[in-house]
Amino acid sequence: MKILVPIKRVPDTDQRVRVADDMLHVETADMPFVVNPFDAIALEEAIRIREARSGDAEVVVIGVGGEEYEQELRTGLAMGADRACVVRCDTELDPWNVACILQQMVGRESPALVLMGKQAVDDDLGQTGPFLASLLQWPQATFASRIELQGEMLTVGRETDRGIETLTLPLPAVVTVDLRLNEPRYASLPSILKARQKQIEHVDVRELGVEIQPRLQVLKMESVFSQRRCQRVSNVDELLERLKAETKIL
């Protein structure tokens, strides 16, 4: 069984993000990057599936972008991925483009399962997974907080606003994962060193025959300043009173 885990590199979530001077991008100078936390959860789940099958699974991490992806893919290998592959592409991509590229990679790798984050924490678009599923004509489950694999069937608990919805779907399938699925493991330096010995495959996006035609255009990016003010109330009754009177929430 092969599991494909596409990962995206995103600015370190601990850092203060600033808009670049062109008002179209995030300032990336001196910005540390990390594996998108939701993708790390997806990778952790893939490794756990392999561990539960006593190693009878291959976990492949894929990045789409420039040479700098190497670092995040190394982290993926250090966490326990078997192989890593970067699809080299220097143009800007929107979720549709990425889904098209991943469709071709699925064609090459023919995995039984694509596991990925429900969204990337940089733009929070959350479209790549569903696009990919529809391009592949595969069943999909999004926002997974529980995944069970029995034979060729997946049982997925997905987090919705109204509670946990449980789906069963046959493989192959695309599953996007949510925060509460697991806690990703820590890749320490010795495992990163070990991962250094592994090769990272390079695929040129032109080899895949995908036409990069963005459907999404960023017009302007700006920082949002919170106008939030705090007020101290003396007791719960007063709080309820004011919520009723001033906010009309209740």
Add this chain to the structure above:
Amino acid sequence: MPHQFNVTIDVIPMAHTTILTSSSTIAAAIPQWTREIFGNIPESGQIVFYVAAVVALGVFAWGMRKHWESWTIGSGSHTGRGAKSSSAPWPVMGQRLIREVLLQRRVLGRGVASIAHLLLFSGFVVLLIGTTLIAIEHVLAWLVGRPPTMPVFHYGWYFLIYEFMLDTFGVAFLIGVFLFFHRRWVRSTSLGHTAGDWLVLVAFLTIALTGFAVEGLRILHSNTPLPGVSFAGWLTARTMQQVGVTQENAGTFHLTLWWVHAICALAIIAAFPYTRLMHALAGMVNIALQPRQLGALQPLSIEDVEQTGRVGVSQLVDLQFYQLVALDACVECGRCTDACPAHEAGKPLNPKTVVQDIKRYRDDIMPQYKKNLSTSQSLAEFWDKSRPLCGDLAGTNLIDDATLWSCTTCGACVDVCPLRVNPLEYITDMRRHLVANGALRGSASQALQRSGRSGNPWGLPTAERFAWAEGLDVPTVDTHPDFEILYWVGCAAAYDRRIQKVARSVVRLLRAANVSFAVLGPAEKCTGETARRMGDEFLFQELAASNMATLAQHRVRRIVTHCPHCLNSLRQDYSQFGGNYDVVHHTQFLQELLAGGRLKLTAGASHTIAYHDPCYLARAQDETEAPRALLSGNGTNGVAAGTFIELARSRRQTACCGGGGGRMWFDDAVDQRAGRSRAREVVDSGAETLAVACPFCLIMMTDGLKAQDSAVEVRDIAELLCERLEGA
């Protein structure tokens, strides 16, 4: 009725001998002060005894050989795996053996248990030496062909002192045995116990009682001169006389009891390696060999890791020689268990159990190990197939991850162990394995990731590292390159809003005392202390290398820090990698300033202050007095204008706040943290203010006290001093 009993010790004072001017008279008199060795024991009996002694020594040697085999499985002695062994330097070893073995310094401090051990130990040692001297005398006499009545050296004043000493320590031994019976009869839950322990004590009791009985009977039977010097034997003799023992029938009783005495003594020698008594030998070796100071860890090298593919300890074979010896040193006395803050808080950790589990596992696996030596399977393969100590995915591991993560690395277990067993090192070694194998999850692993990425466990931007100093115009190494003292701020004071106040107070105090100082500002990174104690050795080394380069660049020699963890790391961790600095804690430095009259304080409002000793200051760095000197002054040369309260657990016996060893970064609910009993202790002490000297303690104790709805204020000593600054 033998009249010799009227001859008592006061009949032979020095005056008496000096009156006898003829030297030949003295020479004639002195040999009478002796006793016949093996007196009343027929020659055939003597031969049987020597044969039995050889058998006992053989059984002893056989047992020791088995221990030696188990001690040498690790340290890379067979497999090339594991880190290189190191040990304490020779003078340190000698000093430890005298202080800690002979003088029993680490045994003291536990009331009756300590006294019991002191008595039994000293009795045992003196009796053992005494018996050995007798054996030497007997063999020497045989070699030079002396008759039994003409000893080589066992006569005269030597004999009198010998008899007196052996009786004195015999009594000590007997009292010790009784106290140990009591200790095992009403034993505390933390004391380990087996039926074998009763057997040993019964044998000891028999040896002691028959020893005095045999001595008494010998005095009666062979009219030993000056019997009063062997006061206990003499009392026994007199008592026996009362119940009808005579010189004539004493011989039979003597022979019988002598055999009981001899068999028990030989049995103890034979049983030594197979019972808890083994702690005496293994403990001695362990005390001599334990290579590190409290608070220091064994460095790993990345080359070794690349070569062996192994990090930390996951198998017995990864343990070092002294760590395997220490398994036999542990007597399960439970001091570590009683001192462990994680255990007290109900965490799954019990330091004694960690050591004992490894020991039992070793005992179980040794036969298989030895069988394997004669097969074709390589040892590496053997260990890979055997049950791992920790971190097994299939869950067959001996020690749970949760147990290992519970440790706050406070060092209390190591500090209280009379035999220097180091449960903490097994734990940190196994943590290294867990971390390297990706077994660390959640908030704690995030703290490590953030330390690596951003240089601080909070993960906050480097650019904001100097924000704490806003408005204070704090000199940096760039603006004041000719500074004398570097103030090491640490991550907590850089990023935590509460601890920022501590750093601001320290700066004000240094200014007031006209100290030429500077800070690194944004160039400072986490020391890596937490990462190292959590088991991420190489993240620590990366951070340390970066910091050492920064310190070298600015030619830093003397460092002041308010964080005991940074202090310990800069002192003990960095020196392992060539970073040698003169590092002092801010309490030590401020006390210097105050004593030198450079810091002027005014009297202030009176309040009641208790002081909480930080583990890494009081225990790892042995500094308990500077903070007290600062706190217990009369208001002008110190802080406590009111009352200074000493908490029940103070100085080296302090109780951990629960924040060390990376525990700060585990998301424990407040009511599950180690250290909540400490908060109760503070509340019960009646203090209005709790003075601390560590950022972790400040955070943890503040939380802990809040959880108890306590109004006790937690303040760093620097903050309290700052309030008393003249003109403040």
